[in-house]
Structures are given as structure tokens and as C-alpha cells.
Amino acid sequence: MALFEPMDVGDRFARSAWPAHVTLASNFLVAESVEQVVEAVHDARVVDRPLAFRIGRLAQFGPQRTVPVRLVDSPHVEDAHQDLAHHLGRLRGFEADEPSHWREGYRAHLTLRPSIAAFEGEIRTASHVAVARLDGETAEIVACIEIGPMDRPEIVCLCGSARFVEEMRAANRALTFAGVIVLAPGEAGELISHEQKTLLDALHLRKIDLADRILVVNPGGYIGESTRTEVAYAHAAGKPVSFTEPV
Known part of the structure; x- marks a missing residue:
């Protein structure tokens, strides 16, 4: 308690x-x-x-x-x-x-x-x-x-579908101004190859490794297949996971 x-x-x-x-x-x-x-x-x-x-x-x-x-x-x-x-x-x-x-x-x-x-x-x-x-x-x-203070700002990794770019940016901004270090998904900005997507997915798992906790940006409760994989990875690593909307 x-x-x-x-x-x-x-x-x-x-x-x-x-x-x-x-x-x-x-x-x-x-x-x-x-x-x-x-x-x-x-x-x-x-x-x-x-x-x-x-x-x-x-x-x-x-x-x-x-x-x-x-x-x-x-x-x-x-x-x-x-x-x-x-x-x-x-x-x-x-x-x-x-x-x-x-x-x-x-x-x-x-x-x-x-x-x-x-x-x-x-x-x-x-x-x-x-x-x-x-x-x-x-x-x-x-x-x-x-309870002791952290010797550095908290690190939060954002996860979520690429369709929620604006919502992800809003979450990034809010957390940043709250004094949090934010690790966000890489933005391709265009169609990418299968090899490039594999690279981005692997990089994001490394970001989860670095984070203290995970925040899933899921407007409407939506969670895609890639995000489910990231959530499962975070849970297996013992990282706390929270969501912007109920699931």
C-alpha cells in the first residue's frame, strides 16, 4: 500500500x-x-x-x-x-x-x-x-x-496503429510537457517495403526494452495485430502497459 x-x-x-x-x-x-x-x-x-x-x-x-x-x-x-x-x-x-x-x-x-x-x-x-x-x-x-525520486525522467514508449499519427503526436506532446522522455514509433510517411517494416518493428521492440512503461494509443479501443504483438512483448518483459481508452 x-x-x-x-x-x-x-x-x-x-x-x-x-x-x-x-x-x-x-x-x-x-x-x-x-x-x-x-x-x-x-x-x-x-x-x-x-x-x-x-x-x-x-x-x-x-x-x-x-x-x-x-x-x-x-x-x-x-x-x-x-x-x-x-x-x-x-x-x-x-x-x-x-x-x-x-x-x-x-x-x-x-x-x-x-x-x-x-x-x-x-x-x-x-x-x-x-x-x-x-x-x-x-x-x-x-x-x-x-519512495525515492527517479534519478532521471520517466521513459514512456508509445505504441499504436500508424493510422493514429495525430493522436500519437498529441500523446507525445502531452507527455513531453509533463517531463517524460517519449519513445515514439518511427514515421515512414509513405509506403514502405516489407524489409523496412520489419526493421521498424524490430527497432520499436528495442524502444520497449528501454522504456519504464508502455502507453498504447488506441482511439475507439482499436488495437491492431502489430500493436498486440508489442503489448505481448512488453508484458513478457515485465513492463507495465496502459491504454488511452478502455479495451
Whole structure:
């Protein structure tokens, strides 16, 4: 979970009284030590980049839809979850308590309580990532790691159909002015040979290798065959993938 204030290892609290946090990964079981779980968190690079997000609309979670939350709008938090899902999922004995809350079913949120208030449009930045062990109705902090700034700008690789050149340029511009290094598909500007297309496709896979995450530009939800190949390649490499429109 992403915290706004640090906590000490060993801190215990009732599961009905969680501190203010954004859930990065839902409950899970593993047959590994706490140290190996923490190593997986570091491998996911969750604490190597700022976790800033925008508080969104109200929603109701829980089996009976009785738990008030604020949804969180942030590609950074979404990417953090996907990275954690990849690395935690490789631990021995990993089993998600609620698989539907992971990967495609993940919805970043801040749980509201009488002592926790948040307002739509508010921008918050997490300071720490914590791991908690659950024991019945009690939670115990077993690790609390400070989030450090990246030593370089984030690198994002754009993927998408060549038919969306203007949308790709708009995404490139928006990310660039947000301080992101953007790796975009090469623009041929004309009909190209099969050999040239093969070269461009291979170069783009190398761009994916260099990127911290992938953003698929998919107006109308469209994803072509080449883009599907790139998304599969990114997933296999453990790169977080997000889309400009739902798929």
C-alpha cells in the first residue's frame, strides 16, 4: 500500500482502522519470507519513482457495496500495480485472495473513514510503500520503504496503429510537457517495403526494452495485430502497459 505518512515496522492496528493509503496490491498469500516479498517490491521498482495521483469520484466497494472509497486516477499507480502483480506473482506459493481485484480488475482507490477525507480533483503524493501482514482482524506493518525520486525522467514508449499519427503526436506532446522522455514509433510517411517494416518493428521492440512503461494509443479501443504483438512483448518483459481508452 502507498502511504502518505511513514509507519514503523511492528505497528499494529485493526483492519477496520487502516491508515490513509492507496491500495497497490490486494491481499495475497505466499510461501516465502517477508524479506523475499520486500525484494519483489524493490524488483518492481515501485519505490524508485514518485507516486502522485489525482483523487477521483466516490464509489462503493466491498461484497455488499458498503465501503466508501475515492477512486484514484493515475497511470503511475496503475503501473505500480501491474509491476507488483508481475513480480509478486512469481513468488513461490503466490495466491491472490481475490483474483478479480488484480491486473485487469485492479481499481486504485483510497478507502474513506471518519478520520480520512479526500476531495475530487485533489492531488496527493505518497511518501512510503508498506507491506502489512494480516492476522484475523489485525494488520501488522512488516516493511515500510521510503519512495525515492527517479534519478532521471520517466521513459514512456508509445505504441499504436500508424493510422493514429495525430493522436500519437498529441500523446507525445502531452507527455513531453509533463517531463517524460517519449519513445515514439518511427514515421515512414509513405509506403514502405516489407524489409523496412520489419526493421521498424524490430527497432520499436528495442524502444520497449528501454522504456519504464508502455502507453498504447488506441482511439475507439482499436488495437491492431502489430500493436498486440508489442503489448505481448512488453508484458513478457515485465513492463507495465496502459491504454488511452478502455479495451
